[in-house]
Amino acid sequence: MAELDHKILINVEDDETRIALLHGSKLDNLYIEQTHRTQKIGNIYCGKVVKVQPSFQAAFIDYGEERHGFLSLSDINFQVYKPSREGRGRPSITQVLKPGQKVLVQVIKDELAHKGAS
Incomplete structure (x- = not known):
């Protein structure tokens, strides 16, 4: 069976969380959430x-x-x-x-x- 080359990298600090979605060596998506800011996505x-x-x-x-x-x-x-x-x-x-x-x-x-x- 072929192995999928997908990775999720997560970095958490006091005021920020970063999540990177990788497909092979290519960055597909990057999400950054800062705890001191209100996120507006979806509003x-x-x-x-x-x-x-x-x-x-x-x-x-x-x-x-x-x-x-x-x-x-x-x-x-x-x-x-x-x-x-x-x-x-x-x-x-x-x-x-x-x-x-x-x-x-x-x-x-x-x-x-x-x-x-x-």
């Missing part, structure tokens, strides 16, 4: 589009925290937020979101260093 917020970035195909969302969140076009539910014009292929972020528009967002990645949540 749902009513936010407001602050800026639309066509070059990134993404938008920055004010969801009530110090830093704005990052919303990629690939994370948008097109059944809820329909593009402004129908067409073939994937719509542009500017066809889906406009500055000032209210959006319902769920955090899938916590803030990290100088970057807001996404």
Whole structure:
């Protein structure tokens, strides 16, 4: 029987726990939890589009925290937020979101260093 080359590495310190998921020598996922910070992953917020970035195909969302969140076009539910014009292929972020528009967002990645949540 073939042996799976998966590993889980866990490092626990007083104020932080890190869990790394490895597949062979490749890092598949890294989870970091700091005891002094409240984790927001999974939380749902009513936010407001602050800026639309066509070059990134993404938008920055004010969801009530110090830093704005990052919303990629690939994370948008097109059944809820329909593009402004129908067409073939994937719509542009500017066809889906406009500055000032209210959006319902769920955090899938916590803030990290100088970057807001996404």
